[in-house]
Amino acid sequence: MAMAxxxxxxxxxxxxxxxxxxxxxxxxxxxSDEQVPLGVRSISTQIxxxxxxxxxxxQKITKAMKMVAASKLRAIQTRAENSRGLWQPFTALLGDxxxxxxxxxVIVTISSDKGLCGGINSxxxxxxxxxxxxxxxxxxxxxxVILGEKAKAQLMRDSKKDIELCITELQKNPxxxxxxxxxxxxxxxxxxxxxxxxxxxxFQSVVAxxxxxxxxxxxxxxxxxxxxxxxxxxxxxxxxxxxxxxGEILQxxxxxxxxxVMFNAVLENACSEQGARMSAMDSSSRNAGDMLDRLTIxxxxxxQASITTELIEIISGASALEG
Amino acid sequence: MxxxxxxxxxxxxxxxxxxxxxxxxxxxxTDVSATPTEDSPFAQSWKKxxxxxxxxxxxxSYMKTRPPTASAIPTKLTVNFVLPYxxxxxxxxxxxxxxxxxxxxMGVLPGHVPTxxxxxxxxxxxxxxxxxxxxxxxxxxxxxxxxxxxxxxAVEAVPVDHLDSNLVQKGLAEFTQKLGSASTDLEKAExxxxxxxxxxxxxxxxx
Numbered sequence: 001m002a003m004a005x006x007x008x009x010x011x012x013x014x015x016x017x018x019x020x021x022x023x024x025x026x027x028x029x030x031x032s033d034e035q036v037p038l039g040v041r042s043i044s045t046q047i048x049x050x051x052x053x054x055x056x057x058x059q060k061i062t063k064a065m066k067m068v069a070a071s072k073l074r075a076i077q078t079r080a081e082n083s084r085g086l087w088q089p090f091t092a093l094l095g096d097x098x099x100x101x102x103x104x105x106v107i108v109t110i111s112s113d114k115g116l117c118g119g120i121n122s123x124x125x126x127x128x129x130x131x132x133x134x135x136x137x138x139x140x141x142x143x144x145v146i147l148g149e150k151a152k153a154q155l156m157r158d159s160k161k162d163i164e165l166c167i168t169e170l171q172k173n174p175x176x177x178x179x180x181x182x183x184x185x186x187x188x189x190x191x192x193x194x195x196x197x198x199x200x201x202x203f204q205s206v207v208a209x210x211x212x213x214x215x216x217x218x219x220x221x222x223x224x225x226x227x228x229x230x231x232x233x234x235x236x237x238x239x240x241x242x243x244x245x246x247g248e249i250l251q252x253x254x255x256x257x258x259x260x261v262m263f264n265a266v267l268e269n270a271c272s273e274q275g276a277r278m279s280a281m282d283s284s285s286r287n288a289g290d291m292l293d294r295l296t297i298x299x300x301x302x303x304q305a306s307i308t309t310e311l312i313e314i315i316s317g318a319s320a321l322e323g
Numbered sequence: 324m325x326x327x328x329x330x331x332x333x334x335x336x337x338x339x340x341x342x343x344x345x346x347x348x349x350x351x352x353t354d355v356s357a358t359p360t361e362d363s364p365f366a367q368s369w370k371k372x373x374x375x376x377x378x379x380x381x382x383x384s385y386m387k388t389r390p391p392t393a394s395a396i397p398t399k400l401t402v403n404f405v406l407p408y409x410x411x412x413x414x415x416x417x418x419x420x421x422x423x424x425x426x427x428x429m430g431v432l433p434g435h436v437p438t439x440x441x442x443x444x445x446x447x448x449x450x451x452x453x454x455x456x457x458x459x460x461x462x463x464x465x466x467x468x469x470x471x472x473x474x475x476x477a478v479e480a481v482p483v484d485h486l487d488s489n490l491v492q493k494g495l496a497e498f499t500q501k502l503g504s505a506s507t508d509l510e511k512a513e514x515x516x517x518x519x520x521x522x523x524x525x526x527x528x529x530x
Contacts (some may be wrong), residue, residue: 085410088386089403089474093439093466096383099365130373177407177478199379213379234437237469241440242425252441256464260476261382263407 045306048299052292059288065116066281073206073274079175080203080267087214087264090257093238094222095231098215102194104143105135106164108187108262109155110200110269111148113168118276120201120209120269121150127211128155128199132162135197145187147266164191171270177263184259194221198261203271207279214265216258219250392469396434401472402449404458406480411458412449420473421448422465423523433471440465444523446483446530447475457483459527461520488528495521 109128111121128151132142145165146152152166167183196216201209217225223246226235240249369378390401402420404412421430423445442463449456463477498517505511 079408082409083407084385085403085405085413086407086476087382089405089464089466089476091382091386092389092468092472092474096381098363098381099368126376127379130369130376131379134369134372181478202380202385211377211379212381212385214382234469238437238439238466241429241438244425244441249439249441253439253464256476260407 045303052295055288055292059285062281062284066278069274069277076270080271083264083267086260104141104194106143106191106193106196107131108145108198109151110265111151112273113149117273118280120272120276123211124199125151125154180263181259184262194218198265200265200269201272202268206275209272214261219254222250390470397471400433404475417449417451419450431467431473435467437469438467444520446527459483483527491524
């Protein structure tokens with residue numbers, strides 16, 4: 001009975017509370033859920049002590065998780081920053097065309113496998129859904145390729161038929177280019193596309209993550225856009241070195257571009273995940289600390305009230321005997 | 324009102340001490356002009372369909388703009404040599420580079436015709452004055468733009484003096500043997516790639 005009450009209370013408290021709960025509310029909640037035995041005027045301090053112990057444990061756990069996330073972030077941040085130069089030559093050559101009009105769009109959503117990392121996965125999914133809405137229309141096809149468990153769980157709910165491929169457990173081994181290249185190859189082989197839109201969170205700083213969308217066009221669309229002019233118009237002026245045809249070179253180029261952009265995107269998203277987890281766990285520890293302060297005050301007050309009650313009883317009993 | 328704005332602006336400038344934070348100090352909202360900044364066409368079309376969510380950023384907003392094509396041929400070539408795990412050379416001004424394109428060694432001087440070249444395993448040489456640095460490149464692409472900027476993207480590259488000739492010989496022998504005993508097309512292709520890379524390394528060490 002007590003455990004059930006505690007669990008109910010725990011669920012209410014375990015969420016991140018922004019405003020402090022008023023004291024009477026806690027007391028009445030405790031009393032109303034408890035079967036107060038006859039003859040006892042105040043509630044036992046044991047319940048409050050138990051709750052304080054569990055909140056203290058939660059605080060310790062979230063502090064430890066923050067430290068772990070901080071060390072993982074340090075490790076991966078340098079690699080993400082070093083990989084930033086990788087996609088820039090492609091954008092310099094082929095330009096950035098997020099508004100390109102194509103028939104087959106494939107949205108590659110990158111998310112994390114583990115939770116407790118704040119809102120970054122929800123942000124990525126929100127942006128992916130918005131891109132789906134933006135690029136869908138008559139005779140147009142939009143599909144999803146999902147990396148990571150969290151986006152999969154969210155997108156399975158309403159877009160199950162649009163999901164082409166789901167890849168999870170990306171970070172089982174430390175991320176490296178070979179693994180991402182194999183992944184990119186998988187996607188290119190199994191999914192037909194005119195334009196790939198990669199959605200991820202770019203790591204700007206430990207507290208700031210920018211949702212970003214990179215576009216990779218298929219070779220046919222690149223040729224079409226180059227003929228049409230605009231940002232890709234200068235592409236025709238480039239000579240192709242080698243005996244291969246322009247089509248073959250563009251095919252290799254598109255595949256290489258996709259794997260390079262994916263590598264950078266996956267690393268940036270991993271950094272953002274660790275940074276978001278750090279700040280989520282930090283605010284969790286802070287909330288637990290606040291809750292602990294309030295519980296301590298309540299505990300002391302309860303203890304003092306029961307002592308006072310005992311004293312009053314003794315003294316009134318003694319004075320009744322005398323008088 | 325405008326006097327106040329300029330006072331606030333000068334205060335915000337005076338307060339900008341050199342801090343360790345990477346994020347630049349933001350101006351006060353009263354200092355920013357009333358006219359909205361130009362949105363890219365993508366952001367505008369996004370706003371029409373999805374007004375309540377901010378448009379995602381695109382890679383071009385993270386890149387430094389490239390220099391425009393100069394009318395006269397510049398004296399130096401700007402080279403960006405990038406690998407997945409590092410930017411080996413970033414905007415370095417050199418005299419000439421030689422890249423191992425599929426058709427053979429290709430020399431690039433400032434003012435080279437814009438080219439897209441696929442690279443095969445071989446040695447890339449960078450000439451800067453009298454310094455010559457050689458890297459063995461596994462494969463990748465080289466873009467030479469009209470503004471004398473050369474981008475070389477390689478999957479893997481090591482300086483040539485880091486190659487061990489014994490290991491190269493062993494590898495070459497191993498893959499030649501694998502090529503001889505290969506049965507399926509996939510095995511043949513893999514063994515052929517191994518032979519190509521190791522013989523290129525061999526010629527890099529000897530040549």
